[in-house]
Amino acid sequence: MSENLPIENRRFLLIRRPHGNPVPDDFRLETTPLPTVPAGAFLVRNHFASLDPAQRGWMSDEPSYMPPIRLGDPVRATTVGRVHSSANADFAPGDWVMGLNALEDYSLVSPGGFTSKVDVTRVSSPSQFLSSLGAVGLTAYFGLLEVGVPKAGDTVLVSGAAGAVGSVVGQIAKLKGCRTIGIAGGAAKCKRLGDDYGFNVAIDYRAKSVQQLSAEIAAAAPGGVNIIFENVGGDILDAALMNLAPRARIILCGLISEYNNPAGHVGARNLWQLIVHRATMQGFLIMDYVPRFAEGGAQVARWIAEGKLRIDEHIEEGLENAYPAFMKLFSGANEGKLVLKIAR
Numbered sequence: 001m002s003e004n005l006p007i008e009n010r011r012f013l014l015i016r017r018p019h020g021n022p023v024p025d026d027f028r029l030e031t032t033p034l035p036t037v038p039a040g041a042f043l044v045r046n047h048f049a050s051l052d053p054a055q056r057g058w059m060s061d062e063p064s065y066m067p068p069i070r071l072g073d074p075v076r077a078t079t080v081g082r083v084h085s086s087a088n089a090d091f092a093p094g095d096w097v098m099g100l101n102a103l104e105d106y107s108l109v110s111p112g113g114f115t116s117k118v119d120v121t122r123v124s125s126p127s128q129f130l131s132s133l134g135a136v137g138l139t140a141y142f143g144l145l146e147v148g149v150p151k152a153g154d155t156v157l158v159s160g161a162a163g164a165v166g167s168v169v170g171q172i173a174k175l176k177g178c179r180t181i182g183i184a185g186g187a188a189k190c191k192r193l194g195d196d197y198g199f200n201v202a203i204d205y206r207a208k209s210v211q212q213l214s215a216e217i218a219a220a221a222p223g224g225v226n227i228i229f230e231n232v233g234g235d236i237l238d239a240a241l242m243n244l245a246p247r248a249r250i251i252l253c254g255l256i257s258e259y260n261n262p263a264g265h266v267g268a269r270n271l272w273q274l275i276v277h278r279a280t281m282q283g284f285l286i287m288d289y290v291p292r293f294a295e296g297g298a299q300v301a302r303w304i305a306e307g308k309l310r311i312d313e314h315i316e317e318g319l320e321n322a323y324p325a326f327m328k329l330f331s332g333a334n335e336g337k338l339v340l341k342i343a344r
């Protein structure tokens with residue numbers, strides 16, 4: 001190891017399961033020596049980490065598609081970085097890689113770990129493997145096209161519409177000839193829905209009752225909505241369900257309004273409308289589409305290159321700022337895909 005390389009590893013640990021909103025005492029930044037690299041493994045210097053609402057779910061001990069983060073472990077995160085040292089013939093020091101690692105300076109990747117090489121010559125910043133070329137565009141792409149199956153002329157309602165996934169859903173729906181209604185928090189974000197992402201109608205959900213929201217959706221979609229791309233849940237989903245077109249499709253992608261609810265999941269209260277309109281609601285998980293990432297990624301990259309699709313990034317800096325950065329997802333302070341820059 002060269003003399004000027006750092007010899008310490010800072011790790012952002014989960015030390016207590018959050019109850020409601022995560023608080024700083026749920027986490028600790030610890031400094032440890034760099035791990036030794038056993039045969040078949042390699043050590044990655046993390047440059048960027050994805051901050052995702054899903055991490056809040058992984059902090060809870062609830063049945064899920066992945067085991068909860070163990071107390072005392074660093075917070076699980078998808079990262080992009082460079083191989084620092086390697087005892088694996090397939091990965092050489094200096095290689096750029098992306099994988100499911102953790103919020104820490106260095107991640108040890110065991111043999112068979114979910115990490116692959118990335119070609120940084122394709123991008124202006126490696127962070128783009130977490131934003132434009134990452135799961136954001138693919139979640140929007142496969143969720144909308146495979147579950148929602150939009151047809152030209154459909155009306156598509158998107159919640160969390162100014163966020164990473166929502167903003168891409170709105171743009172892909174437009175590319176497929178749909179009319180789009182976006183719901184977001186605050187006047188500035190609603191302006192961006194139209195200006196930056198081409199939504200036909202923007203609805204500000206803040207300080208509105210289910211009845212008020214429902215009336216605004218009805219005014220924007222008098223014939224009802226054909227597709228709901230749901231990122232938020234709670235009151236917004238309740239209001240959306242009151243405005244279904246016949247045989248509407250509801251893509252349940254996320255329920256962020258419920259993730260920090262200390263009372264637990266509140267549930268949708270207007271499910272009877274599915275019966276009235278013979279609608280379907282389907283849960284969606286991007287992990288199911290891993291075998292088709294190349295296909296979806298190629299189309300998303302093509303749209304970006306053609307100037308038809310915009311994916312914004314919001315970069316926060318420093319592992320020591322992981323907590324306030326992560327919380328921006330829940331205050332709505334992020335403007336685009338939230339990424340933490342770890343390497344100084």
Ligand SMILES: NC(=O)c1ccc[n+]([C@@H]2O[C@H](COP(=O)([O-])OP(=O)(O)OC[C@H]3O[C@@H](n4cnc5c(N)ncnc54)[C@H](OP(=O)(O)O)[C@@H]3O)[C@@H](O)[C@H]2O)c1
Nearest residue numbers: 053163164165184185231253254255256257284285286332
């Ligand atoms: N199923 C999957 O495979 C999959 C994959 C990726 C993401 N997701 C889900 O997709 C959703 C969006 O994720 P993202 O990564 O793109 O994040 P994001 O939309 O970029 O950021 C989260 C946004 O959610 C909104 N929000 C937070 N708390 C809210 C509340 N209580 N009520 C209403 N809106 C609230 C905020 O926007 P406002 O300022 O507009 O409130 C915030 O900016 C999340 O639900 C996430 O879990 C699912």
